[in-house]
Amino acid sequence: MIPTEWILGLVGGLMIGCAAAVFLLVNGRIMGASGILGGLLDGTGRGNAGERMAFIAGLVGVPLVIALVSGAPDTNLTTSLPILVIAGLFVGVGTRMANGCTSGHGVCGISRFSVRGIAATLVYLIAGGIVMYVGRHMLGVI
Amino acid sequence: MRLLVALFAGGLFGAGLTVSGMTDTDKVQGWLDLFGAWDPTLAFVLGGAILPMLGAWAIARRRQTAMLGAPIPAPADPVIDAPLVTGSALFGAGWALAGLCPGPALAVLGYGGWPALAFFAAMTAGMIAQPFLPVPRGTRAA
Structure with missing residues (x-):
């Protein structure tokens, strides 16, 4: 018996992939969350700011509507402010330096057989695994 | 039209993230916790997302432009x-x-309460700061 969570993961994953496919084939854009947001913040995306804002409106708005209709799913997000701030800074700086995150390098890059996308994904998975091991099993802070 | 497509893609991305459980930090951290209670859900999400994109890139490779005229x-x-x-x-x-x-x-961001806002604030700060930070040098051809 396959756990329900795996099936939901696959279904949700297919939805994410279809969203990326529509964004690519209709608008000619890579669906990378860090690039779409980061370009708005540092001004490099000024030329298509409206498209970026529309994408973010959907990405924030639809989960909010789902939460309002059927109850907010648990995020289980830590309530340690120092951890949240350090993690957020690392994610913000790291994804902009590497020019991509899980959606851009992971979903869009791997499926294009992009060397950079595959390399980036391997590095953030390994780094994440190491930090998780040290943070949870050695230091107990995660 | 581009804005509507972007709104739709962002919304479908958000819905997929919600359905797949990737908005639950326990599942993501569980995936990275190889030496703890390992949770393989993320592999189903990433695999599911890559499938439609394999098809999308196969179509995109045969085209110069996306449907609304932007270059691939x-x-x-x-x-x-x-x-x-x-x-x-x-x-x-x-x-x-x-x-x-x-x-x-x-x-x-819309329903995660103050921890979601704190993480988002730190992440955007990192994204804004990154262009002003030193960038490591060094290039190696793949």
Whole structure:
């Protein structure tokens, strides 16, 4: 018996992939969350700011509507402010330096057989695994 | 039209993240916790997302432009450089600490309460600061 969570993961994953496919084939854009947001913040995306804002409106708005209709799913997000701030800074700086995150390098890059996308994904998975091991099993802070 | 497509793609991305459980930081951190209670859900999400994109890239390779006229984004030079590796390692560390990457950070922004806002604020600060920070040098052809 396959756990329900795996099936939901696959279904949700297919939805994410279809969203990326529509964004690519209709608008000619890579669906990378860090690039779409980061370009708005540092001004490099000024030329298509409206498209970026529309994408973010959907990405924030639809989960909010789902939460309002059927109850907010648990995020289980830590309530340690120092951890949240350090993690957020690392994610913000790291994804902009590497020019991509899980959606851009992971979903869009791997499926294009992009060397950079595959390399980036391997590095953030390994780094994440190491930090998780040290943070949870050695230091107990995660 | 581009704006409507972007809104739709962002919304479908957000719905997929919610359905797949990637807005639950326990599942993401569980995936990275190889030496604890390992949770393989993320592999189903990533695999599910890559499937439609394999088809999308196969179509995109035969076209010059997307349906609304924009050029299909050219692939980056297949170079694994220091910013890609360092940035991805930083990103992976932050991802493990909080269990959020940029897509889910936006998806939980509307209902995740103050921890979601704190992470988002730190992430955007990192994204704004990154162009002003030193970038590691060094390039190695893949």
